[in-house]
Amino acid sequence: xxxxxxxxxxxxxxxxxxxxxxxxxxxxxxxxxxxxxxxxxxxxxxxxxxxxxxxxxxxxxxxxxxxxxxxxxxxxxxxxxxxxxxxxxxxxxxxxxxxxxxxxxxxxx
Amino acid sequence: xxxxxxxxxxxxxxxxxxxxxxxxxxxxxxxxxxxxxxxxxxxxxxxxxxxxxxxxxxxxxxxxxxxxxxxxxxxxxxxxxxx
Numbered sequence: 001x002x003x004x005x006x007x008x009x010x011x012x013x014x015x016x017x018x019x020x021x022x023x024x025x026x027x028x029x030x031x032x033x034x035x036x037x038x039x040x041x042x043x044x045x046x047x048x049x050x051x052x053x054x055x056x057x058x059x060x061x062x063x064x065x066x067x068x069x070x071x072x073x074x075x076x077x078x079x080x081x082x083x084x085x086x087x088x089x090x091x092x093x094x095x096x097x098x099x100x101x102x103x104x105x106x107x108x109x
Numbered sequence: 110x111x112x113x114x115x116x117x118x119x120x121x122x123x124x125x126x127x128x129x130x131x132x133x134x135x136x137x138x139x140x141x142x143x144x145x146x147x148x149x150x151x152x153x154x155x156x157x158x159x160x161x162x163x164x165x166x167x168x169x170x171x172x173x174x175x176x177x178x179x180x181x182x183x184x185x186x187x188x189x190x191x192x
Contacts (some may be wrong), residue, residue, distance in 0.1 A: 001143050002166045009112065015118050023123045026130055026145060032137035037123075046174075049152050053167075062158055063180055065167035069155055069174055073148065076178040080144050080185075087185045088137050101157050 008052045015048035019032050036081055043077030046070055113160030117153050140184055147177025148179045 018041055025038035045076040050070030088094055098104070110118075122152045127146035149172045158166030 012112060012116050015152060016119055019120055019152060020121050022145055022148075023126050026127070026142055032135075032141055035138055035141045039144050039148065042145055046148060046152050046155070049155050053155060056159065061164040062167050063159075065164065065171060066155060069151060069167065069170045070179075072171060072174040073151060076174065077148065080178060080181050083182060083185045084137075084140060084144065087140070087189045090136060090189050 004055060008056050011048050011055065015045040015052065018042055018045035018048065032083060036084055036088075039084075040077060040081050040107035043073050046073035111160055113156050117156035117160055120149055120153045120156065124153060136188055140181065140188060143184065144177075144181045147174070147181060150177065 022042035022045070023040040026035050026042075029035045029038070047070045050066040053066040053106075054063045057066075086096055093099075115188050122145055127142050127149060130142035131146060133139075134142055151170050154170035155171060158164060180191065
């Protein structure tokens with residue numbers, strides 16, 4: 001097996017593994033905001049798979065389109081996560097902004 | 110079956126799981142599962158484009174990525190205002 005084949009295989013395993021991890025997290029978690037973390041992680045799976053295609057094909061038709069798809073995923077996933085978190089907060093509290101006297105919960109260590 | 114098709118098959122199973130979760134989970138969590146299925150669907154189309162050597166499938170992946178983004182935004186706004 002060539003070095004290129006090893007790199008492509010590693011990137012494929014990384015991409016598929018991230019999506020599997022996200023699916024397991026989606027089943028295991030109990031809260032919407034907890035589940036939302038896994039969507040962010042899954043966004044990088046498209047980047048890994050795009051990188052695998054780019055290594056395999058170099059800058060060809062498929063390679064160039066894989067770059068665009070990876071960039072699209074990289075740019076849109078954080079926006080989606082933020083919008084969904086905002087929606088969940090508005091559904092729970094009726095507003096996005098902090099109310100007078102409301103404090104943000106801090107993680108206790 | 111090459112490695113690309115095998116990866117696409119595994120992710121297709123994940124896609125089916127996401128579709129089931131979208132249907133059975135409460136509204137907020139269902140939206141999250143829908144967003145995950147959009148990401149997984151994009152990855153599946155990219156893998157099929159490489160596995161079957163069909164560049165047009167990669168164009169489909171790009172279009173699907175943007176459409177699923179816009180669709181999820183629309184659902185989020187709907188949930189925020191109406192439901």
